[in-house]
Amino acid sequence: MEKESDTEATVGPLLGRRDVLAGTATLLLSSPVTQAEAIFGELPWWPNAAEPPSAAKPGPWMFFNSAEAAAVEALADRIIPPDPQTPGGKDAGCAVFLDRQLAGPYGRQEGLYVRGPFQTGETSQGPQSEAGPAQKYREGLAALDRACQSRHGGKSFAELSATDQDTVLADLESGALKLDGVEGQSFFEQAIKDLQMGFFADPIYGGNRDMVAWRMIGYPGARYNYLDWVSRHNERFPLPPVSLTGRAEWTPKP
Numbered sequence: 001m002e003k004e005s006d007t008e009a010t011v012g013p014l015l016g017r018r019d020v021l022a023g024t025a026t027l028l029l030s031s032p033v034t035q036a037e038a039i040f041g042e043l044p045w046w047p048n049a050a051e052p053p054s055a056a057k058p059g060p061w062m063f064f065n066s067a068e069a070a071a072v073e074a075l076a077d078r079i080i081p082p083d084p085q086t087p088g089g090k091d092a093g094c095a096v097f098l099d100r101q102l103a104g105p106y107g108r109q110e111g112l113y114v115r116g117p118f119q120t121g122e123t124s125q126g127p128q129s130e131a132g133p134a135q136k137y138r139e140g141l142a143a144l145d146r147a148c149q150s151r152h153g154g155k156s157f158a159e160l161s162a163t164d165q166d167t168v169l170a171d172l173e174s175g176a177l178k179l180d181g182v183e184g185q186s187f188f189e190q191a192i193k194d195l196q197m198g199f200f201a202d203p204i205y206g207g208n209r210d211m212v213a214w215r216m217i218g219y220p221g222a223r224y225n226y227l228d229w230v231s232r233h234n235e236r237f238p239l240p241p242v243s244l245t246g247r248a249e250w251t252p253k254p
Contacts (some may be wrong), residue, residue, distance in 0.1 A: 095209030097198030
């Protein structure tokens with residue numbers, strides 16, 4: 001009797017497993033078969049298959065108010081001044097880039113840990129404060145204008161001459177100019193990084209208009225491949241740069 005009960009106890013689970021495996025095999029064999037595709041010579045490519053990010057559209061400011069936008073455009077032109085060959089930060093669209101970033105996930109701190117405790121960390125640890133980029137720019141730009149108005153007879157930063165703007169920024173960088181309620185040096189450092197990013201980023205994000213920064217440094221952009229140039233060092237790439245959206249001359253005219 002003991003043997004029989006042992007056998008029954010063993011056979012039951014085994015049959016259960018077999019039933020499951022048989023059912024799975026039947027399901028797999030009865031499923032539609034996907035035909036494999038042989039690839040010879042080169043990798044396949046289809047336009048827009050990678051789904052690039054949505055292009056920043058020209059139009060009104062999405063985050064900045066008019067006073068903030070004027071200050072950021074003035075900042076952009078002092079941090080990246082124009083020269084006879086290349087437009088400055090303003091005409092290159094750096095303020096537009098920053099405006100769209102602050103109105104999007106960057107300004108909202110998406111994907112970042114935003115709960116306390118908030119403590120001052122090492123420089124290598126990145127920002128540790130509760131305020132995100134959007135709040136920092138709103139407070140920093142307002143504090144910058146207040147400091148300029150106090151120093152220069154009621155004039156905002158954007159209303160100052162280029163020489164006076166450079167003096168204000170030099171004092172801000174050195175710590176000689178304090179901003180009310182804002183860490184002036186860290187605000188200025190962040191503005192430099194963000195505006196430089198807008199100058200060199202893909203034009204799809206609103207800056208680097210007409211790929212002016214890439215043309216300046218000879219960067220070829222988002223071309224499909226560089227196989228013919230991998231081993232050719234210290235040679236200027238002869239082809240014009242390409243954005244994620246192509247080149248300006250490829251865009252159909254209305």
